[in-house]
Amino acid sequence: MRFKKVLAIFTIFVLSLTIFSGCKEQPKKDLIKVRLNEVVRSIFYAPMYVAISQGFFKEEGLEIELSTGQGADKTMQQVLSKNADIGFCGPEQVIYLYNQGREDYAILFAQLTKRDGSFLVSRVNETDFAWENLKGKTIIGGRPGGVPEMTLEYVLRNHGLTPGKDVNIITNIAFTATAQAFKSGTGDYVALFEPTASMLEKENGGYVVASIGKASGEIPYTCFFATKSYINENPEIIQKFTNAIYKGMLWTESHSSREIAEAVKDFFPGSDIEVLTKVVERYKQQDTWAKTPILSEDALSRLMDIIQSYNPSLIPKRPPYKDIVTTEFAKKSLEK
Numbered sequence: 001m002r003f004k005k006v007l008a009i010f011t012i013f014v015l016s017l018t019i020f021s022g023c024k025e026q027p028k029k030d031l032i033k034v035r036l037n038e039v040v041r042s043i044f045y046a047p048m049y050v051a052i053s054q055g056f057f058k059e060e061g062l063e064i065e066l067s068t069g070q071g072a073d074k075t076m077q078q079v080l081s082k083n084a085d086i087g088f089c090g091p092e093q094v095i096y097l098y099n100q101g102r103e104d105y106a107i108l109f110a111q112l113t114k115r116d117g118s119f120l121v122s123r124v125n126e127t128d129f130a131w132e133n134l135k136g137k138t139i140i141g142g143r144p145g146g147v148p149e150m151t152l153e154y155v156l157r158n159h160g161l162t163p164g165k166d167v168n169i170i171t172n173i174a175f176t177a178t179a180q181a182f183k184s185g186t187g188d189y190v191a192l193f194e195p196t197a198s199m200l201e202k203e204n205g206g207y208v209v210a211s212i213g214k215a216s217g218e219i220p221y222t223c224f225f226a227t228k229s230y231i232n233e234n235p236e237i238i239q240k241f242t243n244a245i246y247k248g249m250l251w252t253e254s255h256s257s258r259e260i261a262e263a264v265k266d267f268f269p270g271s272d273i274e275v276l277t278k279v280v281e282r283y284k285q286q287d288t289w290a291k292t293p294i295l296s297e298d299a300l301s302r303l304m305d306i307i308q309s310y311n312p313s314l315i316p317k318r319p320p321y322k323d324i325v326t327t328e329f330a331k332k333s334l335e336k
Contacts, residue, residue: 031058031061031062031063032061032062032063032237032240033062033063033065034057034062034063034064034065034085034086034237034241035065035067035083035084035085035086036064036065036066036067036084036085036086036087036088037066037067037068037069037075037078037079037083037084037086037087037088038066038067038068038069038075038088038089039068039069039070039071039072039074039075039088039089039090039222040068040069040070040071040175040176040193041068041267041268042117042193042194042195043194043195043264043268043276043279043280043283044113044117044193044194044222044283044288045088045112045113045222046252046260046264046280046283046289047112047245047248047249047251047252047289048088048112048245048248049248049263049264049267050248050251050252050260050263050264051244051245051247051248051251052064052066052248053263053264053266053267054247054248054251054263056243056244056245056247056248056251057240057241057244059244059247060240060241060243060244061240062237062240062241062244067084069087069089070175070176071143071146071175072089072090072092072093072146072147073093075087075088075089075093076089076093076094076097076106079106079225079226079227080097080106080227085226085230085234085237086224086225086226086230086241087106087224087225087226088112088222088223088224088225089222089223090146090147090221090222090223091108091147091220091223091225091295091300091303092145092146092147092150092303092307092314093106093225094106094107094108094223094225094324095304095307095315095318095319095324096314096315098319098323098324099315099316099317099319104227104228104229105227105228105324106225106226106227106228106324107225107226107227107228107231107324107325107326108223108224108225108295108300108324108325108326109223109224109225109226109231109238109242109293109325109326109327109328109329109330110223110224110241110242110245110246110293110295110329110330111220111222111223111224111290111293111294111295111299111330112222112223112224112245112249112289112290112293113220113221113222113288113289113290114218114219114220114221114287114288114289114290114299115213115214115216115217115218115219115221115286115287115288116147116148116151116152116212116213116216116219116221117193117194117213117221117222117283117288118142118148118151118152118191118192118193118197118212118213119191119192119193119194119197119208119210119211119212119282120139120189120190120191120208120209120210120211120212121182121189121190121191121192121197121200121201121206121207121208121209122188122189122206122207122209123188123189123206123207124207125207125209126207126209129209129210131155131156131159131161131210131215132159132160132161134156134159134161134166134167134189135161135166135167136166136167137167137168137188137189138167138168138169138170138186138187138188138189139152139167139168139169139170139187139188139189139190139191140169140170140173140178140181140182140186140187140189140190140191141153141169141170141171141191142171142175142178142191143171143175144171145311145314147219147221147303147306147307148191148193148212149169149171149310150306150307150310151212151216151219151306152169152191152212153169153310154216154306154309154310155212155215155216157309158215170186170187173186178190178191178192179192179196179200179205182200182205182206183200183205183206189209190206191212194279194282194283195268195271195275195276195279198275198278198279198282199271199275202272202275211282211286213286213288214286216306217302218299218302219299219302219303219306220290220295220296220299220300220303223295224241224242224245224293226238231326235329238329239329239332239333241329242293242329242330242332242333243332243333243336245293245333246292246293246330246333246334249289249290249291249292249293251263252289253289253291257277257278257280257281257284258277258280260280261273261276261277261279261280264276292330292333292334293329293330293333294327294330294331294334295325295327295330297321297325300321300325301318301321304318
């Protein structure tokens with residue numbers, strides 16, 4: 001009798017081990033680390049931060065190691081030196097690099113923004129602002145040869161103003177120091193990205209009077225790229241990366257400005273959630289973000305028009321679209 005009891009207890013114990021071992025969570029597959037270098041930190045890139053915060057990269061089996069270059073040229077250098085796998089900045093850097101004749105040049109594989117993300121900030125609240133009123137004024141602009149500066153000058157020319165003649169533009173101040181220079185008394189206007197523009201406005205240090213993105217029209221403003229060798233060696237990673245970015249774009253499109261601000265707030269420590277919400281709404285209203293990651297030939301051609309109108313010597317020869325752009329990964333993302 002005692003033997004039967006012992007046998008029953010032993011049987012229950014074995015069955016319990018079997019059941020619980022079956023319920024035990026299986027180890028997850030290791031994530032593949034991807035080093036991404038962004039040009040600057042800005043709400044302008046909200047869909048990318050959404051893709052990180054909402055776990056879309058992890059869904060694709062990727063872990064993003066995000067760093068900030070503080071300049072498109074610096075981001076490109078990080079990629080070329082192999083300190084970053086993927087770069088995120090204006091496509092102009094890819095165009096310049098191709099024309100240098102480098103064998104392992106960079107290739108654009110996904111677009112995120114389709115307008116300039118900067119705003120013109122004035123010292124006074126101009127409810128009747130007109131670009132023509134800038135004649136004789138001084139603007140703190142961007143880095144010479146960078147898309148922000150070229151777009152600003154493109155808008156000025158479209159309104160009959162010649163940069164350097166009708167309007168004085170300061171271009172020798174570091175990107176991260178322009179707002180402080182303006183607060184210190186330099187210039188009548190300053191071109192700023194968000195959330196810097198709204199923060200300055202909240203501090204009564206200036207007033208947003210115009211959207212440079214609205215005035216310039218649609219262009220492929222910021223895109224993702226990698227070297228030709230990296231893409232050839234890691235097509236699955238590029239595909240997974242593009243899938244995650246597209247998920248972030250779709251999520252951003254379908255959620256409110258407040259929800260987006262909440263999703264990205266950890267990327268902007270100390271920022272006021274109300275300011276972030278206002279910034280997101282401002283970008284939503286001007287239709288900032290691309291609907292898909294596909295970079296079209298027409299869009300890239302328009303960007304090169306802007307660059308050549310700024311300085312023809314920057315692009316003495318236009319690179320063939322098929323050489324510096326691949327839409328293979330973006331199209332597959334849409335199919336999924």
